[in-house]
Amino acid sequence: MSDTLITIVAIFLAAILMFIFPLLSVSERSDDISELAVQSATTEFVDNARATGKITMENYSDLVATTHATGNTYDIEMEVKVLDENVGKKSAWTQGVVIGENIYYSVYTSQILEAIQNSDTGVYTMKEGDIFSVSVKNTNKTLSQTIRSVFYSISGNDVYSIAAQATGVVTATGSY
Amino acid sequence: MKLQGFSIVFALVAIPLILVLTYYIQLQVDTIALQNKYDGKLLDATRDAMSSFEINTANEDLSSVSDSLRTIIEASNNVFFNTLSTSLGYSNASKSFIEPYIPSVLYTLYDGYYISSPTRMPEILIDSDENAVAVGDEGVKLSGNVDGKNIYTYDSNSEDVITENVGEDYGQLLYLKKNSNSEYTTDVNEANLTTKNVLKTYMPYSARYKGNNFDITVVYTLDNYITINGTIGNVYYTKSGYLIPTKDSDEKDIIEIEVDDPSVNLLDYNQNDAENYIKEHHVKLTINDENSSPTVIEFNGNYNELNDQLIQFTNQLESAEEELIDNQLTNKLSATDVANAENTIKTSKENINNIQYDLNKMSAIIYYTKSTIFSNWVEENLHNSSVANVLENNLMQISGIEYETIRGTEEVIHDFEKSNLEVFDTTVTGGGDKEYAGVTEIPVNSSFYTHKLNVIRNSIQYNLNVAMSTYNTQTSKEYSYQMPVMQNEEWDRILSNPSIVSFMQGLPCKLKTYSNYMVVSSTNNEIAVSPKNIYYVLKNNFNDEQSEYHRIDCPDFLNILSNTPESERDCISFSSNEIKYDRILNNNNHYLYNHKNLACYKCINDGNYESVDIFDDTSGDVVKAKLRQEYYLAVGKERNNLYKMNAIDNSHGYEIIYDSTISNNGAGIQSIDKSSSLPIEDIKQIEIVLGTIKTRNAKENLRYEYKVNNQVVTDVSPNSISSNETSNTTLILNLNPADFSGNNNSLNRNIITVTNLNEATSTVYSDTSATVDNNEIFHKAIKYIRVIYK
Numbered sequence: 001m002s003d004t005l006i007t008i009v010a011i012f013l014a015a016i017l018m019f020i021f022p023l024l025s026v027s028e029r030s031d032d033i034s035e036l037a038v039q040s041a042t043t044e045f046v047d048n049a050r051a052t053g054k055i056t057m058e059n060y061s062d063l064v065a066t067t068h069a070t071g072n073t074y075d076i077e078m079e080v081k082v083l084d085e086n087v088g089k090k091s092a093w094t095q096g097v098v099i100g101e102n103i104y105y106s107v108y109t110s111q112i113l114e115a116i117q118n119s120d121t122g123v124y125t126m127k128e129g130d131i132f133s134v135s136v137k138n139t140n141k142t143l144s145q146t147i148r149s150v151f152y153s154i155s156g157n158d159v160y161s162i163a164a165q166a167t168g169v170v171t172a173t174g175s176y
Numbered sequence: 177m178k179l180q181g182f183s184i185v186f187a188l189v190a191i192p193l194i195l196v197l198t199y200y201i202q203l204q205v206d207t208i209a210l211q212n213k214y215d216g217k218l219l220d221a222t223r224d225a226m227s228s229f230e231i232n233t234a235n236e237d238l239s240s241v242s243d244s245l246r247t248i249i250e251a252s253n254n255v256f257f258n259t260l261s262t263s264l265g266y267s268n269a270s271k272s273f274i275e276p277y278i279p280s281v282l283y284t285l286y287d288g289y290y291i292s293s294p295t296r297m298p299e300i301l302i303d304s305d306e307n308a309v310a311v312g313d314e315g316v317k318l319s320g321n322v323d324g325k326n327i328y329t330y331d332s333n334s335e336d337v338i339t340e341n342v343g344e345d346y347g348q349l350l351y352l353k354k355n356s357n358s359e360y361t362t363d364v365n366e367a368n369l370t371t372k373n374v375l376k377t378y379m380p381y382s383a384r385y386k387g388n389n390f391d392i393t394v395v396y397t398l399d400n401y402i403t404i405n406g407t408i409g410n411v412y413y414t415k416s417g418y419l420i421p422t423k424d425s426d427e428k429d430i431i432e433i434e435v436d437d438p439s440v441n442l443l444d445y446n447q448n449d450a451e452n453y454i455k456e457h458h459v460k461l462t463i464n465d466e467n468s469s470p471t472v473i474e475f476n477g478n479y480n481e482l483n484d485q486l487i488q489f490t491n492q493l494e495s496a497e498e499e500l501i502d503n504q505l506t507n508k509l510s511a512t513d514v515a516n517a518e519n520t521i522k523t524s525k526e527n528i529n530n531i532q533y534d535l536n537k538m539s540a541i542i543y544y545t546k547s548t549i550f551s552n553w554v555e556e557n558l559h560n561s562s563v564a565n566v567l568e569n570n571l572m573q574i575s576g577i578e579y580e581t582i583r584g585t586e587e588v589i590h591d592f593e594k595s596n597l598e599v600f601d602t603t604v605t606g607g608g609d610k611e612y613a614g615v616t617e618i619p620v621n622s623s624f625y626t627h628k629l630n631v632i633r634n635s636i637q638y639n640l641n642v643a644m645s646t647y648n649t650q651t652s653k654e655y656s657y658q659m660p661v662m663q664n665e666e667w668d669r670i671l672s673n674p675s676i677v678s679f680m681q682g683l684p685c686k687l688k689t690y691s692n693y694m695v696v697s698s699t700n701n702e703i704a705v706s707p708k709n710i711y712y713v714l715k716n717n718f719n720d721e722q723s724e725y726h727r728i729d730c731p732d733f734l735n736i737l738s739n740t741p742e743s744e745r746d747c748i749s750f751s752s753n754e755i756k757y758d759r760i761l762n763n764n765n766h767y768l769y770n771h772k773n774l775a776c777y778k779c780i781n782d783g784n785y786e787s788v789d790i791f792d793d794t795s796g797d798v799v800k801a802k803l804r805q806e807y808y809l810a811v812g813k814e815r816n817n818l819y820k821m822n823a824i825d826n827s828h829g830y831e832i833i834y835d836s837t838i839s840n841n842g843a844g845i846q847s848i849d850k851s852s853s854l855p856i857e858d859i860k861q862i863e864i865v866l867g868t869i870k871t872r873n874a875k876e877n878l879r880y881e882y883k884v885n886n887q888v889v890t891d892v893s894p895n896s897i898s899s900n901e902t903s904n905t906t907l908i909l910n911l912n913p914a915d916f917s918g919n920n921n922s923l924n925r926n927i928i929t930v931t932n933l934n935e936a937t938s939t940v941y942s943d944t945s946a947t948v949d950n951n952e953i954f955h956k957a958i959k960y961i962r963v964i965y966k
Binding site: 007010011013014017018021022025029032033035036039040043047050051052082083084085115118119120124125126127128166168169171172173174 | 697752781782783
């Protein structure tokens with residue numbers, strides 16, 4: 001009787017050790033590799049945008065294509081913090097604007113994409129001094145997340161295992 | 177073995193594998209993260225360098241003069257290293273640790289570029305004030321002699337001076353000797369070498385072209401300004417100007433100019449003469465566009481008078497403003513005085529804006545006139561210069577190199593031998609124009625631009641490659657520095673605005689070695705103007721704190737103009753750098769802001785709006801026509817007022833047609849006595865060097881009337897010449913274009929004739945005492961004749 005019980009426990013243990021654990025581990029590595037790809041694609045996108053002052057439909061589609069090639073679905077969130085400067089206001093400085101005097105207001109993904117689609121050129125322009133940031137998170141359940149949820153479950157909406165983020169100050173005023 | 181045994185063995189095998197894999201992948205992730213971090217830091221440092229460049233050019237009046245520009249670039253380079261080392265965790269003082277990882281920094285400017293790159297240099301002895309010390313200076317002592325070469329030591333506290341036994345070393349700089357820390361030598365080969373970041377000499381964007389009858393060097397710029405030096409036929413030219421399209425597709429003139437005097441055709445003038453004429457006359461310029469109504473710019477004033485008035489009103493304005501400021505502290509002024517001062521401010525502002533608008537119109541007319549004269553000349557003289565004629569040094573003769581990337585083929589080095597583009601062709605070569613910027617702008621996809629970009633690119637590519645590989649041979653690091661292949665779109669950015677490109681290589685970055693470059697372009701500087709970065713404000717609202725300035729294609733601006741009475745639609749324009757770096761001090765060291773208008777929210781702050789196509793004239797909109805006028809005016813004004821480093825003061829050509837000082841001595845040197853290669857109508861000026869005019873009476877004051885091909889020349893200097901002078905006199909005859917237009921004869925010395933206004937037609941020649949014609953005496957005195965073409 002006890003032998004049978006031990007055998008059953010052993011079979012379960014063996015199954016977990018021999019199949020599920022390696023699978024979990026391999027799928028986690030696969031997520032890591034996806035994250036690597038997503039991170040570099042995101043950084044490239046942000047660097048390109050901040051160096052040219054333009055967010056173009058072409059580059060955005062590139063980012064979407066590269067990230068989705070990893071086999072997951074992603075939520076790409078863009079945010080442009082527009083420097084709301086009053087360059088007419090003068091003070092006793094060499095530059096017309098004073099650090100700390102400026103306010104930023106934010107424009108988000110849907111507004112940016114709408115502006116791109118409405119413009120003739122397919123370009124959203126930013127100016128020098130704006131801040132552009134992009135964060136990418138997966139929205140589907142990856143294999144590693146599915147397996148992990150067998151053992152323990154995490155509740156809530158913000159459950160992701162692949163995430164990438166890039167931010168920077170825009171260095172050129174985009175030409176329209 | 178039992179199942180339990182199997183599972184334990186499996187676990188023992190699998191777990192280490194998985195652990196190693198995890199670690200490895202984590203390391204890869206870290207590498208990418210670190211690389212991204214370095215990318216960001218490099219970009220930020222490059223941007224800081226650009227900011228420093230912009231601020232310095234804006235606050236320096238002479239920023240476009242080359243020496244001043246050099247110090248600005250050096251400062252910018254310093255800022256780059258400071259920011260980079262600080263952000264990488266080094267202090268400023270130890271930025272020398274970073275320097276070896278920067279094989280070069282490229283600065284592309286308006287008409288040339290600088291490369292900053294580390295070079296091995298001999299270590300020069302400097303004193304406490306950082307002045308170089310030479311043999312013969314205080315504290316330098318002779319300490320010995322090895323292989324016939326003197327060895328010196330230096331004591332900074334000593335005031336002793338040696339002059340003996342130093343021989344030829346006296347006055348030479350001292351270098352630290354190899355493998356020593358206190359011995360100095362004057363021999364560079366014996367000197368200790370250190371690596372220093374050096375800004376190499378300024379290299380212009382130039383190419384040399386050689387054809388059957390011409391051999392010229394062309395210096396290009398980021399826009400359409402070019403400088404041409406060299407011979408075409410027998411004439412040596414030094415010309416510079418803006419190249420613009422002169423004829424539309426129906427061969428109709430794009431620029432037409434009308435003046436009050438019907439005999440004057442300004443386009444027959446030399447560029448400089450035309451400019452001087454416009455400054456003092458009533459001129460009406462018409463820009464014809466096939467697709468929309470013509471644009472007219474008219475100027476009727478006098479430059480000097482306007483300038484005087486401008487100074488007068490500016491002074492009035494400043495003193496009234498200062499009175500009011502003082503009054504805020506002292507309350508001395510009565511209510512009427514305050515009202516008067518306020519009134520003065522209002523009227524002088526209005527007057528200043530009106531004068532400024534007139535001056536802007538004048539500048540724009542000068543720009544379009546000079547450009548048309550120059551472009552017509554290029555069209556006439558260099559029509560057949562195809563790219564195949566490019567004959568430079570090895571740089572142009574190496575065959576093209578292409579590089580395959582996943583993005584497609586990048587052309588690394590352009591092969592000029594294969595292309596047959598016409599160099600100065602300003603028409604579109606194929607496909608529609610993507611960015612139409614007016615009829616006077618050369619389309620981006622014209623052969624002129626394509627060729628220009630290739631020339632500049634090859635030149636930069638070559639020199640940057642040399643700088644990097646030279647550095648490579650000088651360092652003992654295992655890492656090999658290489659010039660990366662830059663993408664076409666990056667080149668477009670580099671070559672459309674002044675830019676900084678920084679290269680960082682060889683920095684250890686976890687699993688690999690970091691190698692990347694960053695490009696930052698400038699839009700706010702004083703050395704180049706792009707039509708996109710010009711802002712506009714209604715003339716009556718200029719410098720008014722309540723109203724806004726706009727871009728030309730802003731829909732709000734169109735509305736504002738539509739709601740303004742037609743007579744008040746004039747605009748004042750300025751470039752973006754004028755606002756960003758506003759000049760702040762007036763002559764009395766009081767703050768002075770010339771651009772108090774606010775930025776338009778839509779087009780300046782946000783930048784995303786539905787733009788107005790001002791060139792679309794299907795509905796014949798008068799407001800759009802006005803916008804077009806303001807656009808052409810602004811572009812012309814900004815370009816004309818830009819200081820150019822490579823500009824040539826007198827844009828002209830010359831030919832020597834007579835030289836009596838060379839005699840036919842049989843040694844192959846021929847005396848020169850010929851006719852001019854170009855007809856008289858192309859001649860601007862004749863320079864005649866006269867030797868002694870030998871008349872009977874000593875020191876006779878001769879007043880001549882000069883005729884060229886029987887046409888009297890009125891503009892002559894000097895007015896009178898003394899006879900029997902021993903020194904040479906240079907006589908300048910300025911030919912009035914109105915008098916000589918259409919004269920197709922060529923000039924030789926015999927058709928330059930004189931009549932003596934003081935005396936009878938003949939006089940006595942002192943050498944033979946025979947009575948001869950005045951003209952003959954004059955001709956005997958001529959030593960050289962130089963013809964200056966328009």
